Amino acid sequence: xxxxxxxxxxxxxxxxxxxxxxxxxxxxxxxxxxxxxxxxxxxxxxxxxxxxxxxxxxxxxxxxxxxxxxxxxxxxxxxxxxxxxxx
Numbered sequence: 001x002x003x004x005x006x007x008x009x010x011x012x013x014x015x016x017x018x019x020x021x022x023x024x025x026x027x028x029x030x031x032x033x034x035x036x037x038x039x040x041x042x043x044x045x046x047x048x049x050x051x052x053x054x055x056x057x058x059x060x061x062x063x064x065x066x067x068x069x070x071x072x073x074x075x076x077x078x079x080x081x082x083x084x085x086x087x
Contacts, residue, residue: 008030011029011030011031012027012028012029012030013028013029013030014027014028015027015028018036022039023038023039024036024037024038024039024050025037025039032057032058033054033055033056033057034054034055034060034061034064035052035053035054035055036052036053036055037050037051037052037053038050038051038052
């Protein structure tokens with residue numbers, strides 16, 4: 001059994017890691033939902049669930065996609081360096 005078969009058994013069509021060290025994951029499920037969730041933390045011998053956002057249907061997924069595609073990077077203000085005059 002390959003990875004794709006194992007994912008389908010869990011009801012997953014596709015998933016994507018977001019952020020750095022497995023910080024967050026987006027998962028498109030066979031029920032048509034898109035779940036974006038923070039990776040659970042393991043503290044004091046128990047798993048602490050991360051925050052989860054669920055887009056309920058394709059319309060919501062398209063709306064988010066269109067919104068994200070309309071965004072432009074925010075330009076950070078350039079750092080101003082003032083050099084002292086030398087004599």
